Amino acid sequence: MKEIFLPGLYVENISKITADILKEKDIKGLILDVDNTLVPNHVAEADENVVNWIESMKASGVRLCIVSNGARKRVIKFNEKLKLYAIHRAMKPARKAFLEAARLLELENRQIAVVGDQIFTDIYGGNRAGMFTILVKPIDQREGKFVKLKRIFERRILRGYLRANSSEEYTDGT
Ligand SMILES: [Mg+2]
Numbered sequence: 129m130k131e132i133f134l135p136g137l138y139v140e141n142i143s144k145i146t147a148d149i150l151k152e153k154d155i156k157g158l159i160l161d162v163d164n165t166l167v168p169n170h171v172a173e174a175d176e177n178v179v180n181w182i183e184s185m186k187a188s189g190v191r192l193c194i195v196s197n198g199a200r201k202r203v204i205k206f207n208e209k210l211k212l213y214a215i216h217r218a219m220k221p222a223r224k225a226f227l228e229a230a231r232l233l234e235l236e237n238r239q240i241a242v243v244g245d246q247i248f249t250d251i252y253g254g255n256r257a258g259m260f261t262i263l264v265k266p267i268d269q270r271e272g273k274f275v276k277l278k279r280i281f282e283r284r285i286l287r288g289y290l291r292a293n294s295s296e297e298y299t300d301g302t
Contacts, residue, residue, distance in 0.1 A: 132252060135263035138263045140264070145158075147185065158185065158190060159193050159194075160244075161196060161249075163196065165243060165267070174210060191233045215229060220244075230259075241259060243262045246275075246278065247278075
């Protein structure tokens with residue numbers, strides 16, 4: 129029951145997600161959250177590190193699609209240079225946008241990993257869609273009141289995850 133909230137993998141940031149890790153898990157596509165996963169909430173464009181990571185994923189044959197709950201304008205601007213498939217106002221954790229992304233990527237759900245910073249939207253939604261899920265630490269800890277509240281419940285869930293995984297796949301920023 130609680131497993132539906134647990135990520136398949138928990139990493140410090142996106143750069144820890146490598147083509148080798150994905151290959152090992154037979155994952156051929158990534159669904160990417162934007163806010164606080166790729167960039168801080170109010171940053172309009174991807175920085176060099178993110179661009180390089182995306183390019184290396186593409187070069188390894190990994191297919192990418194942005195799935196964001198953000199507004200159309202925000203997502204289009206963010207994706208202007210990246211030119212990935214992108215779905216805005218995704219209403220995560222609803223499954224619809226994840227399934228639409230799978231169609232765009234021309235992959236089975238099980239061949240896709242959802243990457244995001246929020247358990248109750250990205251991870252819960254990805255798990256429900258039958259996809260692999262990768263939780264990243266939120267880039268910016270300064271968040272709105274509602275998100276802060278959600279983080280309290282997220283931490284409770286994560287404690288269980290970290291216990292079960294003996295922090296083997298988790299790096300604590302060191
Ligand atoms: Mg996010």
